[in-house]
Amino acid sequence: MSPPTPSAPIQPPADSPNAGRLHHAKVNLAYLALGEKAAVAPASLTMRSALTTTRYVIRYLIRRLLRYAKYALAGAAIAAIGGTILGTIGSGLAFFAAPGIGVGMGMGVLTAVAKFGWRHRGDHFRGGVWQGMTARALAGNDGATDEAIDAANAEERRRAENRKTREDVWMRV
Template sequence: MAPPPATAEPPSDNPAASKLHHAKVNLKYLALGSAAGVAPASLRTRSILTTTRYVVRYIIKRAIRYAKYAVVGALVAAVGGGLLGTLGSGLAFFAAPGIGVGMGVGVLTAVAKFGWRHRGNHLRGGAWEGMKARAQAGRDGAADEKIDASSLKKQQEAESKARRADVWMRV
């Protein structure tokens, strides 16, 4: 006995299709992207839905990141208030970090992380000075890249061996 034929959705560009069908296709494309079984027929609709999908994902990721900073600030405020409250309630009223201080700690953490990620090599001296010196010496860039790649690989292998040798560093 043969299985019953699978009911396939009608194509989305069918003008006779209902608005409900078009809405289902659009929502499925918005949620799943190109992995959705049926895509909207209009290029304009596909591009708007794809852009909306990426913007919503970006906003959610940023909201989660900032929520983590808020949690850090709240923990600092709670621990600080609790410790100072047990030491001296009169002093804690004036010295305990409040919501503003907790938010400030979260913002400072965010600024420090951003600065370290984006300007870290500048702050640490980085490889820029070495690259400038090699360029002024007239060295070949391709040869320097090969040398850097091999030295980086050797360094990574040495770190990996050291990590494997140290039992307490295993994750």
């Protein structure tokens, strides 16, 4: 006699469609709680799919809640330690180490300038300058030619800026 070959997972027997509402509710709750391991599965494929999806969503939400509870517990422990031991020892030092209003304002201004620059000159910082060089490299130009082109372009940009400054009445000193 040969050993049995592995086949598809064994499905629980289907629920009879002629049973009462209480029996269907018990079968659905058992399938919701146990999944494929339930003794009897709902007869309807739609109901089985809905219960399986609901089961996965509930498990996901419980895992998220436990994860956030763990973070909250760790944060509460750190706050308790920081508020008691370190707060007692370092309260005098914190008076001198804490930033004042001027330092806070300076940090805010620097953050605003950095964000503004990243939004408005972002292509320059994120590689927009290198796109011309990449195109020339893919075209097969040599380094010396690229240097000459870059120098000519820089000189032309400087002249264009000077022209624009001279034409703008408000930029004159």
